[in-house]
Amino acid sequence: MAVKLPPLIKVAPWALTIALFLFWEAVCTGLSIPDYLMPAPSAIWVAGVEYAGPIMMHATQTLFTTLAGFAIAVVVGMVLGLAVGASPLIYQACYPLLVGFNSIPKVAFVPVLVVWFGIGTVPAILTAFLISFFPVVVNVATGLATLEPELEDVLRSLGAKRWDIMTKVGLPRSLPYFFASLKVAITLAFVGSVISETVASNLGIGYLMMSASSSMNMPLVFAGLIVIGVMGVVMYELFAVLEKRLTGWAHRNPNAPG
Template identity: 75%
Template sequence: MHLSQKTLGRLAPWLLSLFLLIIWEAVCRGFEIKPFLFPAPSLVWTTGVELAKPIFEHSIHTFLTTMAGFAIAVVVGGLLGMIVGSSPIVYRALYPMLVGFNSVPKVAFVPVLVVWFGIGTIPAIITAFLISFFPVVVNVATGLSTLEPELEDVLRSLGASRLDILFKVGLPRSMPYFFASLKVAITLAFVGSVISETVASNLGIGYLMMSASASMNMPLVFAGLVVIGAMGVVMYELFAWLERRITGWAVRGQNAPG
C-alpha cells in the first residue's frame, strides 16, 4: 500500500531522524569511538534516563527563563516594530542603530549583565531578550512598511485616520510577518538563555552542560543538547500551528490549514 504524499510528509522528519540516529550509532560502534569524545545515541539515552530528574529540573528553569525573555522580546519588539514601520523618518533613524546593535555578539553582554545584576536568572532572561527581539522588530516593521501607498490613499479618501489604517489594515496585514518572526525568535531565545547559563548561572541546561563537560561527561552534555533541541522544536511547531490557524488566509498550497 502506497503512502500518500501528505502522510509521507508527516513521517519524513521522523524517518530522517531515525536514519541519522542509526548512522550515528553505527559510526560510534564501528570505529569504537570513546564516549568522552563522541557518545553513541544509546549511551546518551541511557544517561538521560538515569539522570532524568536533574535534567528535568534544569530544563524547566531554562524553559521558564527563555519564555520570560522571549515574552519581553515580543512585547518590546512588536511595539518598536510598529513605531519603526509606521513612520519612514523613524525607520531611517532607528534601523541603522538596530542593525548595528544586532551585529554585536550577545555573549559580550553577559559579563556586563553579571556586574549589573549578579549571577543568576536575570542575566539569562535579558540575554534571551537581547538576542530574540530583533527579528520581531524587523518583521513587524517590514509588514507595516509594505502596505501599498494606493491602498492608504483609498482608505484616507474614505475618512480613515492613520490609527485606523494601522490597527485595521496594517497590523492584520503584518500578522504573517509577525508569526514568521516568532518562529525565528523563539529558537534564538533558547540560544541566548543557554549562553548566559554557561557563563553566569548555577541553574539551567547551560550550567548542567558546562558542569558535565568539566568532568568529561559527554553523554550528559549531549543529553542536554537533545533537550534544548526538543524544546526549540516543540515551541517552533506551536507557533507554526498558530500561524496556520490565525493567518491561514496568507498560506498557500500544502501549508494551508487542514
C-alpha cells in the same frame, strides 16, 4: 477546506531523525569511538535516564528563562516594530542603531549583565531578550512599511485616517510577518538563555552541560543538547500551528512548510 498532508510527508521528519540516529550509532559502534569524544545515541539515552531528575530540573529552569526573555522580546519588539513601521522618521533614526546593536555578539553582554544583576536567572532572561527581539522588530516593521501605496490612497479617499489604516489594515496585514518572527525569535531565545547559563548561572541546561563537560561526562552533555533541541522544536511547532490557525488566509498553499 484544509488539505491533508500525504502520509509520506507526515512521517518524513520522524524517518529522517531515526535514520540519522541509527547512522550515528553505527558510526560510533563501528569505529569504536570512545564516549568522551563522541558518545553513541545509546550512551546518551543511558545518561538521560540516569540523570533524568537533574535534567528535568535544569530544563525547567532553561524553559522558564527562555520564555520570560522571549515574552519581553515580543512586547518590546512589537512596540518598536509599530513605531519604526508607522513612521518614516523613526525608521530612519532607529534602524541603523538596531542593526548595529544586533551585530554585537550577545555573549559580550553577559559579563556586563553579571556585574549589574549578579549571577543567576536575570542575566539569562535578559540575554534571551537581547538576542531574540530584533527579528520581531524587523518583521513587524516590514509588515507595516510594505503596505501598498495604492491601498492607502483608496482608504484615504474613503475618509480613513492614518490611525485607522494602521490598526484596521496594517496590523492584520503584518500578522504573517509577526508569526514568522516568533518562530525565529523563540529558537534564538533558547540560544541566549543557554549562553548565559554556561557563563553566569548555577541552574539551567547550559550550567548542566558545563558541569558535565568539566568531568568529561560527554553523554550527559549531549543529552543536554538534545533536550534543548527538543524544546526548541516543540516551541517552534507551537507557533507554527498558531500561525496557520490565525493567518491561514495569508497562505495559498496549505502544504507549504510552516
